[in-house]
Amino acid sequence: MDFSFTEDQVLVARLAREFANREAAATIKECDETACFDRTFLTKIAEAGLLGLSIPQRYSGTGNDYVALGLACEELEYVDTSLRVIMSVHVGLNSLTLLTWGTEEQKQRWLVPQARGTKVATFAMTEPSAGSDVAGIQTHARKDGNDYVLTGEKMWISLADVADHFIILAWTDPAKQQARDHTGLSCFIVERGMSGLTTASIHGKLGVRAGNTGSIALDEVRIPEANRLGLDGEGFKIAMSALDQGRYTVAAGSTGLIRACLDASVEYAQTLTTFGKPIAEHQLVKEMIAEMAGDYEACRLLWLKAGWLKNEGRRNTRETSVAKLYGCAAAEKAASNAVQIHGAYGFSSEYNVERFYRNAKGAQIYEGSREIHKLLQADYALGLRTDKPLRCTLPKPE
Numbered sequence: 258m259d260f261s262f263t264e265d266q267v268l269v270a271r272l273a274r275e276f277a278n279r280e281a282a283a284t285i286k287e288c289d290e291t292a293c294f295d296r297t298f299l300t301k302i303a304e305a306g307l308l309g310l311s312i313p314q315r316y317s318g319t320g321n322d323y324v325a326l327g328l329a330c331e332e333l334e335y336v337d338t339s340l341r342v343i344m345s346v347h348v349g350l351n352s353l354t355l356l357t358w359g360t361e362e363q364k365q366r367w368l369v370p371q372a373r374g375t376k377v378a379t380f381a382m383t384e385p386s387a388g389s390d391v392a393g394i395q396t397h398a399r400k401d402g403n404d405y406v407l408t409g410e411k412m413w414i415s416l417a418d419v420a421d422h423f424i425i426l427a428w429t430d431p432a433k434q435q436a437r438d439h440t441g442l443s444c445f446i447v448e449r450g451m452s453g454l455t456t457a458s459i460h461g462k463l464g465v466r467a468g469n470t471g472s473i474a475l476d477e478v479r480i481p482e483a484n485r486l487g488l489d490g491e492g493f494k495i496a497m498s499a500l501d502q503g504r505y506t507v508a509a510g511s512t513g514l515i516r517a518c519l520d521a522s523v524e525y526a527q528t529l530t531t532f533g534k535p536i537a538e539h540q541l542v543k544e545m546i547a548e549m550a551g552d553y554e555a556c557r558l559l560w561l562k563a564g565w566l567k568n569e570g571r572r573n574t575r576e577t578s579v580a581k582l583y584g585c586a587a588a589e590k591a592a593s594n595a596v597q598i599h600g601a602y603g604f605s606s607e608y609n610v611e612r613f614y615r616n617a618k619g620a621q622i623y624e625g626s627r628e629i630h631k632l633l634q635a636d637y638a639l640g641l642r643t644d645k646p647l648r649c650t651l652p653k654p655e
């Protein structure tokens with residue numbers, strides 16, 4: 258077993274770290290405070306080549322493997338969760354899904370500009386009244402000749418108000434919708450500018466305030482059959498396979514957040530003195546630091562294993578889920594303890610840790626809530642769930 262990183266993986270991690278420090282570290286606090294998404298991040302992250310990570314070079318990507326993608330997410334989230342979210346939805350949920358399920362024509366049309374970063378993409382499953390319960394979505398696509406006509410509303414969608422392309426999950430079979438049969442769902446590629454499509458930003462979020470989260474309204478949006486991703490009725494499988502990649506980037510990002518909390522806590526604990534000595538010498542403070550250090554190592558191993566499985570072309574739904582479950586729980590705990598170590602100052606925006614704390618909460622909700630991942634893990638352990646082979650699988654890195 259070899260735990261060392263390749264030269265390529267180290268280079269990608271450095272590229273992401275330098276990008277985040279150069280382009281975001283100085284301004285992200287203000288973006289968070291004003292809840293303002295800085296659109297120039299998209300241009301800059303594209304120019305840095307990060308939007309093409311893990312996409313083969315023949316589709317204008319960088320051709321790096323999936324561990325490199327995880328390392329980039331860790332470095333981006335070290336600075337702010339909103340930077341990693343861009344990677345999660347554009348690369349994880351959308352581009353890798355197109356790579357897995359798209360036809361050659363669809364890859365040339367949508368994946369190539371996404372990998373170049375000239376177009377930004379996202380993935381829309383959640384609705385105002387359905388998140389965890391996917392069969393509860395109401396968006397439907399009516400077949401009309403060679404077209405589909407989409408109607409519905411998507412909510413809580415990352416980059417909704419700035420993306421150019423969207424993968425949208427919708428019912429195509431009303432009888433199966435009534436029966437809550439997942440095989441009545443299909444996925445569609447919808448483009449900004451199509452008649453009947455409008456988007457809006459959501460304000461008042463607890464965290465990821467420097468990122469864009471929004472809604473998408475679809476009012477009789479007519480799209481050609483060529484925009485359907487996968488087969489009619491394959492939408493649920495596609496969405497779940499998309500989540501395998503999105504959740505992976507969230508898991509990898511969570512270790513960046515833990516490391517950011519650890520570094521901030523170590524620095525503060527060595528500086529502040531109480532009762533005649535630095536608080537770093539008080540055992541209860543040390544305990545919090547020890548937990549952050551241990552959780553960082555353990556959670557990193559979990560997502561690295563999932564990344565290795567992806568590189569091997571092997572199914573990794575269970576391993577990705579457990580990496581996301583533990584990584585996000587540990588990040589929330591690390592951020593809470595980082596605030597604790599900073600005392601009252603940690604409770605204010607003077608230090609970054611309060612932002613880390615607010616950002617950490619979101620990942621306990623999106624890409625499968627904490628409870629949904631616990632249910633998944635229990636079902637695997639109880640033998641109630643096994644993963645069957647899919648028609649299309651994420652290709653090995655080229």
Ligand SMILES: Cc1cc2nc3c(=O)[nH]c(=O)nc-3n(C[C@H](O)[C@H](O)[C@H](O)COP(=O)(O)OP(=O)(O)OC[C@H]3O[C@@H](n4cnc5c(N)ncnc54)[C@H](O)[C@@H]3O)c2cc1C
Nearest residue numbers: 380381382383387388389390413414415622623624626628
């Ligand atoms: C910042 C942010 C970004 C997001 N980005 C995207 C995106 O890009 N695309 C997208 O499609 N969605 C996105 N989402 C939506 C996210 O995926 C959903 O919020 C998530 O799936 C949970 O759904 P919900 O909010 O409707 O909660 P619900 O499903 O209504 O759940 C409410 C609570 O009940 C619990 N619960 C539900 N069912 C069960 C059960 N069976 N057993 C035990 N507990 C249960 C949940 O864990 C949760 O605690 C985003 C959300 C946020 C906050």
